[in-house]
Amino acid sequence: MLAKELGVTPNTVSAALRDTGRISETKRKEIKMLAAELGYRPHLGAQSLRSKRTRHIGLLLSADVVAYGFQNPILRALASECQAHGLRYQVEWCHPGQKVPSLVTEGMIDGIIVGGKMGPAMCDWLARSCHIPYISLAEPGPYAIQPDAAANQRKVIDFLYSLGHRSIGLLALTRTNSTYHKESIQPFRKALQNMDLAINEKFIIRHEDKQTTGNRQPLEAQLHSMLRQPKRPTAFVCMGLNLAQVLVVAALRANVAIPYELSIIVHTAEHMAAEAYPRYSVLDPDSELMTRKGLEKLNDLLEGKEVSHKPVRVPGRIVGYDTTASVNIKK
Numbered sequence: 001m002l003a004k005e006l007g008v009t010p011n012t013v014s015a016a017l018r019d020t021g022r023i024s025e026t027k028r029k030e031i032k033m034l035a036a037e038l039g040y041r042p043h044l045g046a047q048s049l050r051s052k053r054t055r056h057i058g059l060l061l062s063a064d065v066v067a068y069g070f071q072n073p074i075l076r077a078l079a080s081e082c083q084a085h086g087l088r089y090q091v092e093w094c095h096p097g098q099k100v101p102s103l104v105t106e107g108m109i110d111g112i113i114v115g116g117k118m119g120p121a122m123c124d125w126l127a128r129s130c131h132i133p134y135i136s137l138a139e140p141g142p143y144a145i146q147p148d149a150a151a152n153q154r155k156v157i158d159f160l161y162s163l164g165h166r167s168i169g170l171l172a173l174t175r176t177n178s179t180y181h182k183e184s185i186q187p188f189r190k191a192l193q194n195m196d197l198a199i200n201e202k203f204i205i206r207h208e209d210k211q212t213t214g215n216r217q218p219l220e221a222q223l224h225s226m227l228r229q230p231k232r233p234t235a236f237v238c239m240g241l242n243l244a245q246v247l248v249v250a251a252l253r254a255n256v257a258i259p260y261e262l263s264i265i266v267h268t269a270e271h272m273a274a275e276a277y278p279r280y281s282v283l284d285p286d287s288e289l290m291t292r293k294g295l296e297k298l299n300d301l302l303e304g305k306e307v308s309h310k311p312v313r314v315p316g317r318i319v320g321y322d323t324t325a326s327v328n329i330k331k
Contacts, residue, residue: 006031017086057082057089057298058109062116063096064177065138068240069272070287074115074137077291085299094118111298113137113291117177133301135294138287139179140311143301145294147285148313149183150190153237156265156283157191159318160235164327165263168192169203169233171223171243180285181239184267188237202226203233207243216246223250227262234327235263241272244280244323259325270319279321290314 006013008031016023016031023031059078065071075091082089090109096119112134114126126134126141136144160168170188173181185204192199203226207219226232227250238244244266248258256262258278265281266273273280293312300307 005034054108054110055087056109057087057295058112059089059091060094060112060114060118060122061091062094062118062177065116066093068178069269070115070138070285072271073269073287074291077288078113078295081292081295094122096120110302111135113294113298114139114141115291117179133298135298135301137290137294138285142309143297143307144311145290145297146311146313147180147290148315149180150187151313151315152267152283152285153184153187153191154194155316155318156237156267157188157195157197159320160237160263160265160324161195161197163235163263163324165235166197167200167203167231167233167235168197169200169205169226169236170239171236171247172204172206172239173243174206174208180267184239216249219243220246220250220253223247224253227251227254227256233262235265235324238264238266241266241268241276241280245276248278259323263324263327265318265324267316273319273321278323281318281320281322281324283316283318285316286314 008027012023012027013031013035016028017035057078059074061071061074065074078089078091081087109132111132112130114134115137117139118126134143135141136146138146140146157168170185172185176182185206188204189199205219205222223246236244236247238247244264247264251258251262258264263281265283267283267285268280269287270282270284273282273284293314297307297312
């Protein structure tokens with residue numbers, strides 16, 4: 001129907017709606033506009049028979065992704081992109097030790113987006129037995145889309161430096177499954193060096209307990225003692241919202257005003273910071289953009305295109321809320 005109306009071949013219509021083929025942008029838009037007006041939807045069964053593709057994508061999310069609050073931007077980007085490209089998707093949550101989800105083993109999907117760090121059993125299965133293409137999101141893999149830890153720490157230090165901060169601390173987790181967290185400590189030091197700022201190892205605190213809310217007293221006491229000293233950081237970079245919350249309590253106990261006497265910026269999802277109190281300034285690693293790039297790479301694999309194994313590094317973005325200010329602002 002569309003092809004006859006526009007005077008083109010059915011293949012041209014199909015290619016335009018799937019964003020493939022050598023078609024002018026004008027003709028592609030014309031086809032899509034008419035398809036939208038007529039409420040046209042491709043017949044998935046027929047497409048599958050012709051292309052041997054189900055047009056279904058699987059998304060596996062680890063427990064860590066959910067714990068850190070990154071599932072919302074990932075799902076938002078996945079839903080938007082799949083709708084735009086006529087794809088359907090299915091989501092599974094994977095916990096450590098969980099068996100391989102049925103969406104993978106039943107052969108009803110073309111490829112997988114793997115979000116976050118999976119357990120050993122799942123990692124081994126993906127490496128040895130997975131028969132369909134998959135993209136690793138936020139973690140290393142054969143085709144990986146990862147946050148750019150080095151660029152993100154440079155952005156954070158540049159931002160704090162522009163506010164006049166010259167003494168900056170880092171609050172990080174040591175026992176964490178997140179590669180991004182592990183990769184961020186050395187780039188923090190490098191970013192300070194690039195700005196000719198002193199590196200005080202006492203201001204780089206690596207908390208050992210991943211569940212900070214369950215064992216916060218030792219960390220809070222350490223931070224409280226530091227903040228009472230005459231020479232202390234005027235800003236902290238926190239690798240997680242829980243750590244930032246412990247820091248706020250320590251600052252309140254030490255009578256240090258936030259943000260006027262201590263600025264705090266957190267590596268976390270923007271929506272998590274906006275919903276917290278106080279509203280934390282953030283370096284959002286941009287999970288939406290990572291998801292879009294992951295889907296692009298997965299689609300290239302499914303179309304048989306040559307795809308580089310080199311990881312794609314995605315820089316994040318800074319969003320300033322209520323916990324950062326210039327050091328010369330007085331209460």
